[in-house]
Amino acid sequence: MLEEVRAKIARETSGGLAFEQLRELHEIDRWFTFPAFEKSARHLANAWKAAGCSSAKVERFPADGRTLAGSWKMPLAWDAREAVLSVECPEELRGAVIARYRERPTSLMMWSAPTPKKGVTAEIVYLADAGVEGSYRKTDVRGRIVFTSARGAFAKGLAARHGAIGIVSDFVTSRLEKPDATFWTNAWSDDAGGWGLTAQDSRLFGFAITPRQGEWLRGILAKHGRVVLKAVVDTRIYKGTLPAVTAVIPGVSRREEVLAIGHAFEQGAIDNASGVAVMLEAARVLAKLIGEGALPRPRRTIRFLAVSECYTTFAYSERFRERMQSTVAAACFDSVGERQDVCRTTLAVHRPPDSNASFVTAIAERLADVTFAPWRPYFRWAGRPYATTDNVINDPMIGPPTILIGQYPGFIFWHSDADTLDKVDIEALGKTAEYAAVYLYAIASAGPVDALYFAGLAAARAKAELYWSAALALEACRDGKSDAETARKRVLYAAETGLREVESVKTLLALREFRSIAKELARISGSLIDDGRRCADELGHLLSQCGRAHGPAPSAARDKLLRTAASLVPKRKYIGALAFDLVPVAKREGLSDPRWDGAVTAALFWCDGRRTLAEVLQLAGGELGADLSHLVGIFRFMAKKGLIEMRKA
Numbered sequence: 141m142l143e144e145v146r147a148k149i150a151r152e153t154s155g156g157l158a159f160e161q162l163r164e165l166h167e168i169d170r171w172f173t174f175p176a177f178e179k180s181a182r183h184l185a186n187a188w189k190a191a192g193c194s195s196a197k198v199e200r201f202p203a204d205g206r207t208l209a210g211s212w213k214m215p216l217a218w219d220a221r222e223a224v225l226s227v228e229c230p231e232e233l234r235g236a237v238i239a240r241y242r243e244r245p246t247s248l249m250m251w252s253a254p255t256p257k258k259g260v261t262a263e264i265v266y267l268a269d270a271g272v273e274g275s276y277r278k279t280d281v282r283g284r285i286v287f288t289s290a291r292g293a294f295a296k297g298l299a300a301r302h303g304a305i306g307i308v309s310d311f312v313t314s315r316l317e318k319p320d321a322t323f324w325t326n327a328w329s330d331d332a333g334g335w336g337l338t339a340q341d342s343r344l345f346g347f348a349i350t351p352r353q354g355e356w357l358r359g360i361l362a363k364h365g366r367v368v369l370k371a372v373v374d375t376r377i378y379k380g381t382l383p384a385v386t387a388v389i390p391g392v393s394r395r396e397e398v399l400a401i402g403h404a405f406e407q408g409a410i411d412n413a414s415g416v417a418v419m420l421e422a423a424r425v426l427a428k429l430i431g432e433g434a435l436p437r438p439r440r441t442i443r444f445l446a447v448s449e450c451y452t453t454f455a456y457s458e459r460f461r462e463r464m465q466s467t468v469a470a471a472c473f474d475s476v477g478e479r480q481d482v483c484r485t486t487l488a489v490h491r492p493p494d495s496n497a498s499f500v501t502a503i504a505e506r507l508a509d510v511t512f513a514p515w516r517p518y519f520r521w522a523g524r525p526y527a528t529t530d531n532v533i534n535d536p537m538i539g540p541p542t543i544l545i546g547q548y549p550g551f552i553f554w555h556s557d558a559d560t561l562d563k564v565d566i567e568a569l570g571k572t573a574e575y576a577a578v579y580l581y582a583i584a585s586a587g588p589v590d591a592l593y594f595a596g597l598a599a600a601r602a603k604a605e606l607y608w609s610a611a612l613a614l615e616a617c618r619d620g621k622s623d624a625e626t627a628r629k630r631v632l633y634a635a636e637t638g639l640r641e642v643e644s645v646k647t648l649l650a651l652r653e654f655r656s657i658a659k660e661l662a663r664i665s666g667s668l669i670d671d672g673r674r675c676a677d678e679l680g681h682l683l684s685q686c687g688r689a690h691g692p693a694p695s696a697a698r699d700k701l702l703r704t705a706a707s708l709v710p711k712r713k714y715i716g717a718l719a720f721d722l723v724p725v726a727k728r729e730g731l732s733d734p735r736w737d738g739a740v741t742a743a744l745f746w747c748d749g750r751r752t753l754a755e756v757l758q759l760a761g762g763e764l765g766a767d768l769s770h771l772v773g774i775f776r777f778m779a780k781k782g783l784i785e786m787r788k789a
Contacts, residue, residue: 635672
């Protein structure tokens with residue numbers, strides 16, 4: 141069934157049409173204001189309607205700097221009409237324009253505060269790393285503009301606290317390769333680990349300049365000793381709304397869904413107009429083939445969802461909790477269809493976290509192999525572990541196991557105005573749309589026979605992972621970094637994870653349907669369990685014979701932490717990755733915001749109110765291949781601040 145479906149979809153998919161959608165979306169989103177987001181949302185709703193989808197709708201959520209989505213505070217709305225940064229002194233350069241928003245949108249940092257109508261003039265002070273407290277010890281920045289090579293968002297909180305009125309930064313990733321690019325700053329919290337501007341954050345303006353301009357400005361400072369700049373910033377910070385756009389291809393049964401999700405409303409062509417363009421083309425192809433009868437209408441509804449990264453992902457998940465829990469699988473598209481030679485990237489297929497282990501991993505990886513290898517043998521793709529973006533809907537508190545397709549967390553043009561249309565590989569964009577359409581349709585249409593195929597595919601993949609885990613465990617013991625019992629546990633963990641992936645196919649079936657394949661599914665599962673035990677036993681025997689059964693001496697401090705963890709049972713209160721938005725920076729006891737901390741997120745996803753913290757850390761440690769005993773203090777802090785519940789075991 142899968143190959144026949146793929147052939148029909150491949151004939152219909154057009155990289156050129158996908159690129160046209162990308163181009164139109166990029167032209168709107170590159171301005172990255174909230175009115176532009178609203179325009180983009182209406183454009184997407186109309187595009188999905190034109191593609192043949194039904195129920196195309198814009199959902200709106202508060203952008204007031206106070207409302208919570210999960211534990212994240214929704215940002216304030218922001219608009220920008222114009223912003224100009226120019227030289228006031230020295231006299232010989234007076235009037236020289238350094239940055240202008242209307243000519244180069246990324247030159248203005250998002251959520252920059254307005255100046256008086258005639259602007260402000262201020263001396264600049266160069267602090268190479270303005271994101272470090274020590275940089276301010278010998279320098280008075282009150283009433284001045286901080287000029288830095290640090291990322292603007294990381295410097296903003298400290299600069300504001302020390303009295304600066306604005307920031308100029310020549311930061312950009314891969315700066316030696318992009319001397320004439322400006323970095324797109326879309327984070328403006330006073331917390332360096334935060335994100336959008338909220339009600340309690342300070343109001344500063346910020347300009348981004350290129351590394352070459354930064355060298356020029358430092359040269360002027362060195363020559364004249366004093367440089368005064370003029371900033372005229374015409375912006376507005378207000379309470380508004382943040383949109384999400386959804387549309388569907390109805391299935392025979394509307395109770396279950398399969399979801400494609402990606403974030404719109406970002407300035408880059410690759411990140412992430414490409415991801416949304418792929419979803420639009422996949423929707424067009426599927427709607428056309430189903431409408432013409434070339435493909436049967438699937439059992440489940442296929443839904444497409446364009447969000448504002450994480451913020452409206454959480455808000456949508458809370459508003460439509462039942463819908464998300466009825467979604468059997470999903471795929472997230474974040475930065476795809478790039479020119480791999482230019483961007484130096486590999487297309488990654490990120491699996492769900494082990495706390496939501498699923499057959500979708502095996503399908504996604506197998507489909508990538510049969511889609512991309514025959515098309516371009518040199519096209520690079522690779523399977524990768526879970527990493528957080530809008531695939532955070534993998535959270536068991538939200539619902540669907542979700543793969544992530546893209547080169548997340550970035551490529552050399554990431555978050556810069558060098559992320560332009562010329563970086564797009566039109567053929568690769570079309571091929572990814574083909575991949576998306578096949579993945580969505582295959583799961584949406586799956587019945588008992590398909591479920592059994594998925595289970596067999598998952599078992600084959602799990603056995604490969606099992607023996608790879610054994611090899612890594614053996615290597616760790618050889619190097620004296622592990623012991624036989626830890627190695628054995630690592631192998632058994634891989635087998636148990638594979639078992640969950642195999643048995644997750646049950647979510648596709650009604651009870652009567654499941655009974656028809658139960659015996660064969662049990663045989664597949666039993667074979668995997670037997671392989672896991674045999675592999676663990678063989679590994680233990682080999683290590684004993686080689687004299688490598690003992691690893692490093694146990695740490696007394698670690699043992700004490702784990703004893704504490706064994707006495708505590710954590711339970712989550714908020715969906716998604718946890719943020720510290722509810723805890724003032726001064727009261728965080730030196731801890732960083734964990735919203736992007738993979739270890740904390742992996743552990744939280746296992747917290748169901750039944751497992752002890754020790755069990756949680758063992759499971760998350762097995763997933764990441766790491767000792768996570770150091771998280772005990774973080775979990776106790778989160779409990780003390782009311783971010784999670786914690787009871788005695």
